[in-house]
Amino acid sequence: MVTPIDPTSAAFLLAENRQMPMHVGALQLFRKPEGAGRGYVREFFEEMRDADEIAPLFLKHPYRAARTAGQLVWRPDEQFDIEHHVRHSALPKPGRVRELLELCSRLHSTRLGWERPLWEAHVIEGMRDGRVAMYTKTHHALVDGVSAMRLIQSVLSTDPDKRGMPAPWAYLPERTRAPREREPSETQASLSELSGQALRTALGITAEAAGLPGALIRTLRKSVRNETSSLSLYAPRTILNQSITGSRRFAAQDWPMERIRGVGKATGTTVNDVVVAMCSGALRAYLLEMHALPEESLVAMVPVGLKARESQIASADGGNAVGAIMVQMGTERADPADRLAAIHRSMVDGKEALSSMTPVQILAMSALGQAPAILTPMLRMQGIVRPPYNVIISNVPGPRTTHYWNGAQLVGTYPLSIPINGMALNITCTSYDGDMCFGLTGCRRTVPHLQRLLTHLDDELKALEKAAGI
Template sequence: MVTPIDPTAAAFLLTENRSMPMHVGGLQLFEKPEGAGRNYGRELYESMRDVDEIAPLFLRRPHRSLTTAGQLVWVEDDEFDIEHHVRHNALPKPGRIRELLDLCGRIHGTRLAWERPLWEAYIIEGLRDSRVALYTKVHHALVDGVSAMRLVQSTLTPDPDLRDMPPPWDARTRRDRPPREPDDSGFGEISTQAMRTALGITAEAAGMPGALIKTLSRSVRNETSSVSLYAPRTIFNQKITSSRRFAAQDWPIERLRAISSATGTTINDVVLAMCGGAVRRYLLELDALPDTPLVAMVPVGLKAKESHIASTEGGNAVGSVMCRLGTDFVDPLDRLLDISASMNAGKEALAGMTSAQIMAMSALGQAPAIIAPILRVSGLVRPPYNLIISNVPGPRSTQYWNGAKLVGHYPLSIPINGMALNITCISYDGNLGFGLTGCRRTLPHLQRLLVHLDDEVKALEKAAGA
C-alpha cells in the first residue's frame, strides 16, 4: 500500500543528514517483577520479538522512484525483519547508569535506514542493581515526540498484576486505553505539534498581519514573544557531528512546587531557572558565557479557563515563547523572577491571538533554526534562540509493564546544526525526569549539567526559603 508523505514529514526526511539524525527516543528503567529469574531480560526480549501481527504504522518505510514521480511516499516493507528492529543488549561492567547513558547516546547518534521501517527498540540488561532498561527510537517523520511517548505509554498500566500488555508495534496493542492523565508540571501539552500544524497555515487566517506586526514589534524592543532577535552566539550554536552524549536525572516535583509557592512563580518557571542557572555555570567553567542572556525556545500551553488571560479561541492554545534564561544574573532568585516575568509577558502576547495566529507566529520564530542548517549558514548568522527546553507530560501514578515497575522515564531528542543542546523533560509519578541530548564533540562534559541542575535546585531552595 502506497501512502503520500505529508510535507512536514518529508521535510524531516530530506533535511536529515549524517550529522543530524532526525529521530526522537526514550529511555525507561524497570524493576523486575517479584519472582523474576536470571533469564528475565531474555524472556522480555523474546516477548517483544515474537509478535504475530505488526501494526501498520511500524511497517512503513519511505520510498521514492520514477513511479512516484520523485515524490516521497510511505510503502509497506514486504521484507520486514523484526530482529532488525527489536534488539537485545547488555552493558559492560561495572553496569552503572553512566554506562547505560553512554550506550543510549551512541545508539541515538546512528541514523535509521530508509530501506527499513524507521524505528528500533533495545532491551538492555547488565545494570548492577538488576534493573532492566528499554531504549526506543522513532523517526520524527513517522511520529512527533509527544506521539512517540504516547505510543510507549500505551503499553503501560497502573495494575501490577496485568500480564497481557503487548509492545507498541503489536497490532493487538489496546486502542481503548483510558485517556492520559492531565499534568500541571509541563510547559505545554504539545511541543513539536505546534510547528507541524503551523507549517500548513496560510496568510488568509484572520488577523495574521496584525499578529505579525505585534510579534515583530515586541521582538525589536527585545520583549518576549514568539520571535527572538537578541539571542547571543554561544558554543551551543555551531555545526554539530553525529556523535551524541546523553545525560539524565530526575527531581521530585514537590521540591520544585515548594520553590514556586514560596516565590509566587510557576513550576515551569522554576524548571527554566534550573536550566538557566545550570547553563550559566557550565559556560562559566568553559569561559564561554556571553554578556547577554541566553534565549530558550519554550513550548507553552495557554489554558484560558485556568488563567486570567482572555483568549479569543477559548479552550487550549499552544505555541512557543522565546524566554530569556537570566544567565546574566548572579543571584538565582533574581534569575527566577526575571524568567517568570519573561514567560508571563510571552503568554500575554500569545493570549490576544487566535490559535491559528499563535501557531503561525511560533512557526515564524522557529523557521530560522530549520532554514539555517539547510542553507549551511549555522554559526554564521545570529541564532534565533540558543537551545530548546520542552516538556512532555506523563502519568502521575506508578505504571507497570507486564509486572515490571517503571522507575525511570527519560526522553532523548534532536540536536540540529546550530542548536547543539536539547533539554526535554517528562513528568512521571511525582518526579520530573530531565533528558539532555547534545553533540558529543561540540559540548564537552555534558553530564556536568546534571550536577549544575542539582546545585541550582539547592540554591533556589535556599534563596526562596523553601
Template structure:
C-alpha cells in the same frame, strides 16, 4: 499500499543528514517483579519481539521513485524483519548508569535507514543493581515526543499483577472514535502549503498582523515575547557532528513545586530556572558565558490559546515561546522571577491568536534557525535562540509492564545544526526526569550539567528560605 507523507513529516525527513539524525528516543528503567528468575530479561525480550501482529505505524517506511513523481510517500515494508528492530543488548562491567548512558549515546548517534520502518528498540541487561533498561528510538516523522509518551503509557498498567500487556509496536483494536474539538478542526483545515516551509504564513493567518506587530515590536526591543530576534552567539550555536552524548537525572516534583509555590511561579518556570542556572555555571566554567542572556525555545500546546497552559501541562506542542533565561543575572531568585515574566508574556502573546496564527508565528520564529544551517550561514545569521527546553507530561502514578515496575523514563531528543543542545523533561510518578542530548564535540563535558542542575535546585531553595 502507499500513502502520502504530510508536509511537516516530510520536512523532518528532508532535513536529516549524517550529522543531524531526526529521531526522538526514550530510556525506561524497570525493576524485575518479585521472584523473577534468571531468564526474566530474556523472556521480556522475547515478549517484545514475538508479537502476533505489528501496528501499521511501525511497518511503514519512506519511499520515493519515478512512480511517485519524486514525492515522498509511506510504503509498507514487504520484508519486515522484527529481529532488526527489536534487539537484546548487554552492558559491560561494572554495569553502572554511566555505562548505560554511554550505550544510549552511541545508539542515538546513528541514523535510521529509510529502507526499513523508522524505529528500533533495545532491551538492555547488565545493570549491577539488577534493573532492566529499554532504549527506543523513533523517527520524528512518525511520532513526536508527546505522541511517543502516550504510546508508551498505553501499553503500561497501574496493576502490578496484570499480564498480557502488548509491546508498544503490537497491533491493538482501534480506539473508539470521538468528535474532534474546534481547535483540532481548525488545525485539520490547514492547507498543506501552510506547513510546507518554515515561512508558511499564508492567507490562512489573516488577522495575524495586530499580534505580529506587537510581537515584532517586543522582539526588536529585545523584550520577552513569543518571537526572539536577540539571542547571543554561544558555543551551542554552531555546526554539529553526528556523535551524541546523553545525560539523565531526576528530582522530586514536590521539591520543585515548593519553590514555585513560595515564589508564585509555575513548575515549568522552576524547571527553566534550573536550566538557566546550570547553563550559566557551565558556560562560566568554559569561559564562554555571553553578556546577553541566553534565549530558550519552549514548545507550547495549541490549548495555550484557551487556557494559557504550556506544554508541560498537556497539548500538542505546535507553537513556541521564546524565553529569556536571565543567565546574565547572578542571583537565582532574580533569574526565576525574570523567567516567570518572560513565560507569562509569551503565553499572553499566544493567547490572542488562533491555532493557525500560532503555527504561523512559530514558523516565523523558526525561520532563522532553519534557514541559517540550510544556507550555510552559521556565524552570519544571528541565532534566534540558543537551546530548546521542553517538558512532556507523563503518568502521575506508578506503572508496570507485565509486572515489571517502571522506575524511570528519560527522553532523548534532537540537536540540530546551530542548536547543539536539547533539554527535554518528563514527569513520572512524582519525579521530574531530565534528558540532556547534545553534540559530543560541540558540548564538552555534558554530564557536568547534571551537577549544575542539582546545585541550582539547592540555590533556589536557599534563596526562597532567605
C-alpha cells in the same frame, strides 16, 4: 499499499543528514517483579519481540522512485524482520548508569535506514542494581516526541498483577486511531511541526489568516524592544550555537516534583518557571567553566500551552492552542532568585502576548520564530547570523502514578531529542510518578562534558531552595 507522505513528515526525512539524525528516543528503566529468575531479561525481550501482529505504523518505510514521480511515499516492508528492530543488548561491567547512558548515546547517534521501517527498540540488561532498561527510537516522520512517549505509555498499566500486556508496536484492533496523527495537547506539542500546522490551517481559513499582519506587527514590536514574544532578535552567540557532528552525548537524571513545586509555591512561580530556572543556572555554571558565558542573557525556546481567545474556527482543539515563546533566561544574573524572577516575568509576558491571538495566529507567529533555526543551517550561515535562540527546553507531562509492564515496575522514563546544526543542545523533561525526569541530548563534540550539566542542575535546585527559604 503505497500512500503519500505528508509535507511535514517529508520535511523531516529530507532535512536529515549524517550530522542531523531526525529521530526521537526514550530510555525507560524497569524494576523486575518479585521472584523474577535469572532468565527474566531474556523473557522480557522475547515478550517484546514476539508480537502476534505488528501495527501498520511500524511496518512501513519511505520510498521514492521514478514510478512515484519522485514523490516520497510510504511503502509496506515486504521482508519485515522483527529481530532487526527489537534487539537484546547487555552493558559492560561494572554496569553503572554511566555505561547505560554511554550505550544510549551511541545508539542515538546512528541514522535509521530508509530501506526498513524507521524504528528500533533495545532491551538492555547488565545493570548492577538489577534493573532492566529499554531504549527506543522512532523517526520524527512517523511520530513526534510527545506521541512516541504516549505510545510507549499506552501499553503500561497501574495494576502490578496484570499480565499478557502487548509491546508498543503490536497491533490491537481497539487502536482505531493511528498513533502518528499528531495532535497538540493542552500543555505541549512538537514545535518543529508548528509551521506545517499553521500553513495547513491558514490555507483553509483565509478570514482568520487575514488577521496575521496585525499579530506580526505586535510580535515584531516586542522583539525589537527585546521583550518576550514568539520571535527573538537578541539571542547571543554561544558555543552551543555552532555546527554539529552526528555523534551524540545523552545525560539523564530525575528530581522529586515535591522539591520543584516547593520552590514554585514559596516564590509564586510555576513548575515550568522553576525547570527553566534550573536549566538557566546549570548553563550559567557550565559556560563559566568553559570561559564562554556571554554578557547578554541566553534565550530559551519554550513550548507553552494556553487558552487562545474566542475564535470563529471550528476546531477539534476546543480553543486550546500551543505556541513557542522565547524566554529571557537571566544567565547574566549571579543570584538564583533574580534569575527565577526574571524567567517568571518573561514567561508571563510571553503567555499574555500569545493569549491575545487566535490559534492560527499563535501557530503562525511560533512558526515565524522557528524559521531562522531551520533556514540558518540549510543556508550554512551558522556563526554568521545570530541564533534565534540558544537552547530548547521542553516539559512534557507524563503519568502521575506508578505504572507496570507485565509486572515490571517502571521506575524512570527519560526523553532523547534532536539537536540540529546551530542548536547543539536540547533539554526535554517529562514528569512521572512524582519525579521530574530530565533528558539532555547534545552533540558530543560541540557540547563537551555534557554530563556536568547534571551536577549543575542539582546545585541550582539547592540554590533555588535556599533562596526561597526552604
